[in-house]
Structures are given as C-alpha cells and as structure tokens.
Amino acid sequence: MPTTEQAAQRRLLTESTRYNTGRCLVLCLLSLAGTGAGLLLPLAIGRALDAVLAGNDATGWVLWCAALVGLMAALDAGEEVLSATTAARTTLWLRGRLVRHVLAVGPRATARFPAGDLVARLVGNAAQAGTAPAVLAGLFAAVAAPVGAVVALGLIDFWLAAVFLGGAPVLVLLLRAFTRASSDCVAQYQTIQGDIAGRLTEAIGGARTIAAAHTERKEAARVLAPLPELARQGVRMWHVQARSQAQAVALAPLLQIGVVAMACYLILQHRLSVGELLAAIRYAALATGVGVLVGQLGGLVRAKASAGRLAEVQEIPATRHGDARLPAGKGALELRGVTARRGGRTVLDGVDLTVPGGRTVAVVGRSGAGKSLLAALAGRLADPDQGTVLLDGVPLGNLTRAELRRHIGYAFERPALLGATIEDTIGFGEPRPTRDSVRRAADAACADGFVRSLPEGYATTCTAAPLSGGEAQRLGLARAFARGGRLMILDDALSSLDTVTEHRVAEALLRTGPSRTRLIVAHRAATAARADAVAWLEGGRIRAFDAHERLWQLPDYRGAFEQQEDGDGDGAEEGEGGE
Numbered sequence: 001m002p003t004t005e006q007a008a009q010r011r012l013l014t015e016s017t018r019y020n021t022g023r024c025l026v027l028c029l030l031s032l033a034g035t036g037a038g039l040l041l042p043l044a045i046g047r048a049l050d051a052v053l054a055g056n057d058a059t060g061w062v063l064w065c066a067a068l069v070g071l072m073a074a075l076d077a078g079e080e081v082l083s084a085t086t087a088a089r090t091t092l093w094l095r096g097r098l099v100r101h102v103l104a105v106g107p108r109a110t111a112r113f114p115a116g117d118l119v120a121r122l123v124g125n126a127a128q129a130g131t132a133p134a135v136l137a138g139l140f141a142a143v144a145a146p147v148g149a150v151v152a153l154g155l156i157d158f159w160l161a162a163v164f165l166g167g168a169p170v171l172v173l174l175l176r177a178f179t180r181a182s183s184d185c186v187a188q189y190q191t192i193q194g195d196i197a198g199r200l201t202e203a204i205g206g207a208r209t210i211a212a213a214h215t216e217r218k219e220a221a222r223v224l225a226p227l228p229e230l231a232r233q234g235v236r237m238w239h240v241q242a243r244s245q246a247q248a249v250a251l252a253p254l255l256q257i258g259v260v261a262m263a264c265y266l267i268l269q270h271r272l273s274v275g276e277l278l279a280a281i282r283y284a285a286l287a288t289g290v291g292v293l294v295g296q297l298g299g300l301v302r303a304k305a306s307a308g309r310l311a312e313v314q315e316i317p318a319t320r321h322g323d324a325r326l327p328a329g330k331g332a333l334e335l336r337g338v339t340a341r342r343g344g345r346t347v348l349d350g351v352d353l354t355v356p357g358g359r360t361v362a363v364v365g366r367s368g369a370g371k372s373l374l375a376a377l378a379g380r381l382a383d384p385d386q387g388t389v390l391l392d393g394v395p396l397g398n399l400t401r402a403e404l405r406r407h408i409g410y411a412f413e414r415p416a417l418l419g420a421t422i423e424d425t426i427g428f429g430e431p432r433p434t435r436d437s438v439r440r441a442a443d444a445a446c447a448d449g450f451v452r453s454l455p456e457g458y459a460t461t462c463t464a465a466p467l468s469g470g471e472a473q474r475l476g477l478a479r480a481f482a483r484g485g486r487l488m489i490l491d492d493a494l495s496s497l498d499t500v501t502e503h504r505v506a507e508a509l510l511r512t513g514p515s516r517t518r519l520i521v522a523h524r525a526a527t528a529a530r531a532d533a534v535a536w537l538e539g540g541r542i543r544a545f546d547a548h549e550r551l552w553q554l555p556d557y558r559g560a561f562e563q564q565e566d567g568d569g570d571g572a573e574e575g576e577g578g579e
C-alpha cells in the first residue's frame with residue numbers, strides 16, 4: 001500500500017477509535033479489571049491451599065476465589081456486549097461517512113473502483129474495520145494479562161520472572177512474524193473478495209445480455225474465476241496462524257517448565273511456599289498464554305486491512321466547489337482549451353466551444369467521439385484534465401454546489417429512476433419542484449399520458465411500474481424540465497423516443513424560451529436539424545461549428561449519422577450502465 005494510503009488508513013483507525021473514546025476506555029477498564037481478577041485468582045487459590053496445608057481455616061480465601069470467578073464472568077459478559085455494540089456503532093459511523101464521501105465524489109468513484117467492489121468495501125470491509133476500536137481495547141487487555149503475570153511472578157520471586165523474561169524475546173519475534181505474514185494474505189484475500197463482488201455486480205447488471213447470449217455457464221465461470229486464488233490465500237492464512245500457534249505452543253511449555261523448575265529450586269531453598277508454587281505455575285501459564293494474543297492480533301490485522309480498503313476510497317478527493325454565484329445571464333457556455341483523458345487516451349484534445357446564451361447547440365460525432373464526455377464536462381459531472389468550462393463567464397469550479405445544480409439540468413439516455421414514486425422520480429433533486437411543475441414537466445416530456453394510466457398515477461411506486469426504455473427516458477426528460485435552470489444538457493436523452501414523440505418533446509424543449517441554453521447530444525439528423533447550430537466533434541476536437549443544413553453538404557458529416565442511425569437502439573439495455 002502506498003504511504004499516503006497507509007497514512008489515510010492510520011487516520012481512519014485513529015478517528016474511529018477517537019469516536020469511541022469513552023467506550024474504549026470503559027472496555028479497557030473492564031478488560032483490565034478482568035485481567036486483574038484473573039491475576040488475583042491464582043494468589044487466592046495459593047493462599048487457600050497454604051491455609052489448608054497449615055490446618056487453618058481456608059473459608060475466607062475460598063470465598064475470595066468464588067467472588068473472583070463471579071466477577072470475571074460478569075466482566076467478561078459486559079466486555080462482550082460493549083465490544084459488539086462498539087463495533088456496530090463504529091460500522092454505522094464508517095458506512096455513513098464513506099457513503100457520503102462516495103456520493104460527494106460522484107461518478108469518479110465508480111471510474112476508480114467497480115461498483116460491486118465499492119459495495120463490498122462499504123458493506124463487508126466497513127463491518128470488519130468497525131471492530132478495530134474494540135479489538136484494540138481487547139488487545140490492550142490481552143497484553144496486560146501476560147505482563148501482569150510476569151509482574152506477579154516477579155513479586156513472588158525475582159528469579160521466577162527472570163527465567164520467563166529470558167525466553168520472552170523469542171515469543172515477541174513469533175508474534176511479529178505472525179502479524180506481518182497474516183497482514184499480507186488478509187489484504188490479498190479481501191482484494192480478491194472485492195474482485196468477485198465487482199464481477200458479480202457486472203453480471204447481475206447484464207443479466208439480460210447473458211441470458212440472450214446463453215452464456216450463463218461461461219459468465220458464472222468468469223465471476224468465480226478468482227476463487228482458486230481466494231482459496232489459496234485462505235489456506236495461506238490458516239497456515240500462518242497454525243504455524244504461529246504451533247511455534248508458540250512449542251515454546252510456551254519450555255518457558256513454563258523453566259519457571260516451575262526455578263520454583264521447585266526456590267522451595268528447596270525455603271524461599272517459596274507450596275501455595276506460591278501453585279500460584280507461580282498458574283502465572284507462568286498466564287504469561288505464556290499467547291493464544292488469546294494471536295486471536296486478538298488476527299482480529300486487528302483483519303480490521304486494519306479493511307480500514308486500508310476503506311482509506312483507498314476515502315482518499316479519492318471529493319469534488320470541490322467554490323463560493324461564487326452566477327451573474328444574470330442566459331446560460332452562455334464556454335469550453336476553453338478543454339482536454340480530457342479516459343483509459344489512457346486523450347478523448348478531448350484542447351476543445352474550444354462557445355454556445356451563446358439562450359441558443360440550442362447539438363453535439364454530433366461518431367460513436368466514441370467523446371460527446372457524452374463533453375456533456376459531462378459542460379455540467380461538471382466531470383472535470384477536465386486541462387482547460388476551463390465557464391457558465392455565464394464563471395468557471396464551473398468556482399460555483400457553489402447548490403448554484404451549479406440549480407442552474408444546470410440534465411437528462412440522460414438511460415435515467416436512473418430514483419425515488420419511491422413516479423412523482424418522486426420526476427421531482428428528484430434539491431430544491432424539490434412543486435407538484436404543479438412536476439405535472440407540467442411530465443406533460444412537456446410526453447409522459448403525463450402514460451403516467452396517468454398507471455394503477456395509481458403519479459403515486460405509483462417505481463417498483464410497481466415497469467417502464468419501457470422510451471417511457472423511462474421521458475421521465476428523465478420530465479425531471480430535467482421540472483428543474484429548469486439556465487443550461488439544459490440532454491445526453492442522448494431522446495434516442496429511445498419514436499419520431500413523433502421526439503418531435504413533440506423537442507418542440508417543448510425549444511419552447512422553453514430564449515432564457516435557457518440547451519446542449520443536446522444528438523445521434524439523429526432530425527434532432528441536429530432542430531438546433532441553432534451543430535458542434536461536430538471528431539478526433540478529439542471540434543471539426544466544425546455551423547448550421548446543420550450547411551454541414552449536411554459534407555459527406556463526412558452525413559457519414560457520422562449513417563453510422564449512428566444504423567446502430568440506433570444498440571446498447572440501450574435495462575440497468576446496464578445506465579444513468
């Protein structure tokens with residue numbers, strides 16, 4: 001993991017622990033109290049034994065033993081409950097924070113990570129990272145037990161602790177090796193899980209294509225292709241754990257035998273009682289009890305690896321907005337020297353384009369020419385790698401988020417129908433349009449008729465209204481109409497409409513008056529013909545900016561439409577990469 005992401009991982013872990021400071025403190029106190037009780041128990045047992053051997057009354061010590069056992073059980077239960085609730089609380093906090101961040105980043109988040117991988121991170125990895133504060137508190141207690149046991153050995157007799165400490169460095173090295181080796185395989189394991197989730201999400205989104213192509217088996221094999229590697233990493237993880245446990249198990253009895261041998265020697269020297277021998281044996285077992293420590297370290301390694309995967313998401317910078325507002329204007333749009341790269345290719349190469357306020361400009365070009373990218377840049381759904389986009393003379397990056405979204409409306413080829421009901425879908429966005437403007441917008445987008453024929457009209461839930469591509473597109477257009485704004489961008493948003501409906505919608509669009517600028521990505525010559533001017537995109541640049549009738553004289557220009565109209569309707573599949 002690069003250092004910046006390591007730093008982000010550490011920051012995330014620190015912040016999630018800080019978010020639970022109080023709970024972590026209580027957890028540490030509970031764990032410490034449990035450890036303390038566990039450390040006192042051998043002493044009480046030893047004293048009880050000494051009392052019995054000396055023929056004295058041992059009732060007091062036996063009661064102490066019982067009280068300590070009861071206390072340990074109660075503390076253990078409290079610790080369990082607090083650990084679980086702290087993990088749940090932290091997971092909620094992490095998920096909330098990450099979801100808000102991903103939505104603030106916008107489409108760039110899914111450009112960086114496949115959607116399924118992102119979901120796996122926000123669901124599975126967040127839950128695992130959420131255990132970090134409780135695991136850290138538990139680890140503190142897990143370390144406290146052996147440390148306390150060594151101190152107790154030292155209090156019984158210095159030489160008992162000295163024998164143990166002689167072998168302790170080997171134990172520490174073993175634990176360090178375990179942490180390092182397991183960190184690597186846990187990270188790889190989680191990456192492969194994310195890869196499978198990404199593939200599965202793609203396959204579910206493309207279910208129709210897979211069924212039509214009858215490639216179910218092939219697709220299942222593709223989704224599950226990383227499984228052998230996942231299994232390999234899983235087995236590697238178990239090997240690391242088993243090896244560490246085996247080494248620790250081999251070393252622990254040696255240390256215990258050393259302590260017992262020293263205790264026996266001290267008894268012969270009359271420096272130790274039989275009860276103290278018993279206590280020393282139990283303390284030696286506690287001091288070498290690395291099983292708990294290995295378990296806690298394993299939990300920490302998994303939580304850290306998960307936090308690392310969340311940090312990678314958190315590190316994608318969120319889109320920054322300025323504090324400027326737009327001056328009065330009609331939505332004049334200007335692209336100055338705009339360069340944009342995608343997939344290592346320069347798609348737009350120093351594009352200059354000026355759309356006067358109140359005009360309608362169609363963007364045409366062959367498939368893959370960069371029309372949608374230009375539309376995304378024009379409304380700041382993406383930022384250019386170089387150059388500036390201005391609306392009424394203000395760079396889009398300087399505008400507040402609210403100003404930007406209030407004044408720029410979008411309609412897409414495959415709109416996502418977000419919102420509970422059809423009315424919500426059309427009114428989706430902040431500030432929410434009034435009921436009347438939703439109805440008027442639906443009418444303008446030729447959606448009112450079919451919406452009214454739905455079982456509950458505008459109140460029909462989206463899930464109860466399966467829509468055709470053209471109907472969904474009309475709802476998307478209605479949403480753009482309802483929002484208004486001085487710049488309206490239609491990214492191929494008329495492509496699924498029949499020619500009569502397209503004509504009616506285009507008329508309504510142009511009727512919205514000279515106070516609004518319209519940028520329309522057009523695949524059909526008829527759509528381009530309705531615009532005031534056409535920006536013809538080719539080879540990453542504007543090849544021409546002129547009226548459609550004049551450009552129509554050029555065979556190359558006509559060729560761009562022939563290619564597109566031949567392929568009309570291709571790729572307009574439900575839920576497959578649509579917006």
Ligand SMILES: Nc1ncnc2c1ncn2[C@@H]1O[C@H](COP(=O)(O)OP(=O)(O)OP(=O)(O)O)[C@@H](O)[C@H]1O
Nearest residue numbers: 111342343347365366367368369370371372373374
């Ligand atoms: N996230 C991305 N990663 C890699 N390449 C991308 C990405 N987004 C777009 N591209 C590429 O950029 C180019 C322009 O894409 P864009 O969608 O803007 O084309 P278009 O002109 O709208 O095409 P069409 O008419 O077929 O819709 C394409 O070659 C596309 O593959």
